[in-house]
Amino acid sequence: MRKIFREPLLVATLLLVFLGLGFFVLYPMVSVLTYPSIQDFASIPGNARYLRAIYNTFIMVLLSTTSAVVIGFLFAYTFTRTNVPLKKVFKTFALLPLFSPPFMVAFSYILMFGRNGLISYTLFGVRYDIIGWHGLWLSETIAFFPLAALIMEGVLQSIPPSLEYAGRNLGATGWKLFRTVTFPLARPGVAGAALLVAIYVLADFGNPIMIAGSFIVLPTEAWYRVSGWGDVTGAAVLTSILLLPAFFFFVFQRYWVGKREYTTITGKVTLVDIPPTKWILKWFLFGCCTLVSLLILCIFFGLVAGAFSKGWGFDYRPTLSHWHHIFSYSQPLINSLYYAIIAALVSASFAMVSAYLVARKEFVGKKTLDFIAILPAAIPGVFFGIGYSLSFNTPPIDLYGTSLIIIFSMIFWNIPIGYQTAHGGFQQIARSLGEAASNLGASSLRIFWDIELPLLKSAYISAFIVSFIRAVTTLSVIIFLVTSTNIVATFRILNLVNDGFLGQGAALTAALLFLTFVILGCARLLFGRKIELFKI
C-alpha cells in the first residue's frame, strides 16, 4: 500500500478508472432502478401486459436455451470427439452467426419462411407465417447455439483424453463411456454455457422485435412502452425485472459454476487419435450438423438475395436500386463504423489498463474494481440503454442526440470483453518478467510499456475486434439513445423493415456485414492467426 503512493501516476490512473466505471456503469444502473417509485414496482402483479411479458420471456429462455445448448453440444461433440465428415466446414458455419447483427437471423427467416417467403411461399406455395413465438424460438436457437458450441468445445477439449482412455481400458465403451466419463466431466461446462446463453436470450431484443409479432417479451415491451406511449417509467420497471435474472445467472455462472470445473485449461491441445465413431452416431451427427448449417446458409442467402431482388415475394428480378438508396443516404452506415471504431479502441484500452491494475497492483477496492469491470456482461442491452438515456439526456450532463452518448454506451457496455481477455493475458505473463525489468531499473510505467503491452498485443487486438463487432451490430443498447442526428445502421435497418422496405433493409444489413468482415480480414492479414476471437 505504501508503495503505490510513491507512484503518483498510478494513483491518478486508478482514480480515473474508478471514476469512469462508477460514472458510466454504476450511475446509469442506479438511475434506472431508482426512476420508478416503489408503487410502480408494486403494481407489477396487477398489470396483465407486464405479466404476459414476464411469462413469455420465461418460456423463451427455457425453450431457446435448451435447444441452443443441445445443438451446441452436438456441434462441440462432433468437433472434438468424432470423425464426422466435413466437420471443419460445420465449424466454420457455426462461427458465422457470431459475426452478424443479432436481429439478422430473424430478419432473414422472415425473408425465407415468412408469408411471402422464398422457401415457404415461392418454393412450396405455402402461406405459412413464421411471425410469432415459434419463429423467435428458431431464430434465437440459431443465433445463440454458436456461443454454446464454442464454450463446450473448449470444455470437451480440456478433458484429458487419458481419462477416456482409462475408462475404455476398464471396459466402458460407446454410450456407457459418454454417460459415465465424458458427460460428467463436461457437466460444469455445459451448465456454464447454458447460463451464458440464457443471459443472451433474456436480453435479446433484435430477434423478438423483428419476428415475434404480438408475442411480447420484456425487452420489446420496454421499447413499445417508450416508443408508443412515452412511458419511461414502465420501461424502467420492465428492464429492471429483466436485470434481476440476468444478474443472478451471471453471478451463478461466474462464481459457482466456474469454480466447479474439473479440468484446467493448459493451452495444450493434446492430439490423440479419435477412435472411429459408430456409423449410426456418425450419420446422425452429420445429419444434424448439415441441417443446422443449411439453416445458417439460409440467413446469408436470404439476405443477399433480398438485397438484389426487386420486390420480395413477387418480383425476383435483380436490381441495384436498394443499394442506390443505401448509398444515397449513407449517414447511418458511416456513423455506425465511426462510432464503433472509436468505441472499440477506447473500450479495449480502458479495459487493458483496468486489467493491468487488478492483475499487477495492490490497492484497496481491487475486488470491487474487478466486479464492476465485468458487471456490464450481466446487464441486458436495453437496461443499459435506458440507463444512459435517463442519466445523460438531461442537464447537468446533456448528451441528447450527440455522437458521444452512443460512443460512451458502446465503450462501457463492451468493457467486460476487453477486460476478461486482458486479465487472462496478464495471468499468462509470468510475474517474474515485470520483476526482472524492475530489478534492471524500469518504473511501473516502463514495465507496462516495454514488457506487458507488447506481450498483450494480440489480446488487445482480439478485444478490439470483438468490441467492434458487438458495437457495430448492437440494436438493444442504442435503441433508446438514437435520434435523427446520431442514427446508426442497425436502427435504420429496423425502421426499413418495419416500414416494409425489406430490400433496402437487406442491403444495409449486407453492407454492415461486409464491412465487419473486411475489418476482420484486415486484422487477420496484419496480425496473423494468433488472434483468438470469442474466447469466453
Place this chain on the structure above:
Amino acid sequence: MPDVHIRIINLTKKFGAVAAVDHVSLEIERGSFTTLLGPSGCGKTTTLRLMAGFYSVDEGEIYFGDRCVNDVPSHQRNATMVFQDYALFPHMTIFENVSYGLRINKLPPKEIEARVEKTLKFLGLEGLGDRSPGMISGGQQQRAALARSLVMEPEVLLLDEPLSNLDAKLRVSIRAELRQIQKKLGITTTYVTHDQEEALALSDSIAVMNQGKVVQVGTPWDIYYRPRNTFVADFVGIANFIRGKVTDSTPSGILMDTGEEVLRLDPRSSQASVGQKIVLSVRPETILLSKQPPEDQRNVLTGRIKTHSFVGHFIRYWVLCGTREFIVDLHDPSGLGVQEGQVFLQLHPSKLHLIPEGE
C-alpha cells in the same frame, strides 16, 4: 577479520498471519558464494526477494555494506537477480534483453554495444545476440539471463534456483561453469536452492533454512559432517540416527548406552556430560558392512539385510538391527556382489556425530 558485505538483521516478512521469514539474521562475506538451502516453503526465496527489493521488509534490516537498503528501490541496490524461469523478455532478442538495463540507464549506444558484446562473449553467447529467447537452448537461455544480470556490473548477484529447469547432465556442467564465473568476477553471490547436492558443490557458505528460520550456517563441510540438529542432518544427505544416553565422558572418549548396546565415540569438538540424552548421526557411507565378524570388536552391531537397491557406483542396503533400521552404502560393489542374510555393521568411533537430544 572477515569483510562482511551483506548483513541481515532480524529480518521478518509476513504474508497474512504467516511469517515466511521469521527473525532471520545472516552475514555474507564480500566476494563469497552463499547458498540459502531448505525445503520448499522454508523462506529462502522470500529472503532472496527481500534482498532484491521485490517485497517490503516488515521488520529488521538489510545492509549492503554500510547502507541500509530497506527502502531502496530494487534497481538502486546494485543487486541483480537471475530468475528460476529466467524471465527473458520473449518479445526481445537476446541483445535487447541483455542491453535492457543499460538502455534504461540511458548509456551511450556505443558503450551499451561494447558492454553487451563483452558479456555475451564472456558467457559464450557470441553470435546469438539477434536470436529470440525461444530460439536458443535451455542452457543458453540460462546464460543469457545471467548475462542480463552481469552486464549491469552488480555488486551483488542473486540467483533463484537458476538451474532447476535444466536437465540433470546440463545442470552439473553449468553448475561448474557458474562457480568459475563467480570466482573470476568476485561478485558477492547469494544462491537459492532446495537441492542439497547443488548447495554442497557450489558454496563457500551454506545457510540451511526451515520454517522461516536459519537453522545452521557453515561451510559445506561443516553442514555435512557436523549438522547442528537432526533436521540439517536429515535434509543434507542421508543420516542414520541412534538415540541414547551418555554413560561416560572422558577426554579419550564418550560412551553412550542405546539400550541395546554401548557405543564408543571420539570426543572431538563435541562435549557431552554424563546422563545427557543424545542423538548420533551416522552417514551411510561411513558404516562398514561385512559378512564375517570384524576383528576390531568396538561398535559392532549384528543385523539382517532387509532389501537393497543398486545405483551403479554404489549399492544401498537397508539393514535391520533389532528394531532399528540402518541405511548402509557400499561403494564400488562390483567385487563383492549383492549381500544377503546376516551381516555385521561397524560404526567407526570417529565417524559418529553427536547431536544433543531435542535439537
